[in-house]
C-alpha cells in the first residue's frame with residue numbers, strides 16, 4: 001500500500017486524517033511543520049504528500065516549491081490543503097508546483113478520490129514511460 005506523508009500543524013486535523021487514511025490501509029508518516037515536511041519527504045520517499053499550506057517554520061507553498069525543484073523529490077505528487085476556499089491560495093499552490101489541492105474543512109471522500117487519482121497516475125506504466 002502507498003505511503004503518504006501528511007504535513008499538518010493542526011493536531012485535530014492531523015489526527016483525523018491520520019486515522020482515516022490508516023483505516024483505508026495507507027501507511028502514513030507525519031510532519032508537523034514545513035521544515036520537518038521537507039526533511040521527511042527526502043528521508044521517507046513517500047508516494048504522495050498531503051501538505052497544509054499554513055505551516056510554521058516553512059509554509060506549505062515554499063516547502064512545495066523546494067520539493068518540486070529538487071530532483072529527488074520532484075516526482076512526488078503533492079496535494080495542497082488550503083484553509084480557505086480562496087482563489088488566491090489555490091493559484092499559489094498550483095504555482096508552487098502542487099499537483100492538486102483541497103480546501104478545509106476536509107471532506108474525506110473527496111480528498112480520497114484526489115489521492116487515488118494521483119496514485120494511480122503514478123502507478124500507470126503508460127504515464128511513467130513518458
Ligand code: MN
Pocket residue numbers: 008009010052053054055
Ligand atoms: Mn496549518
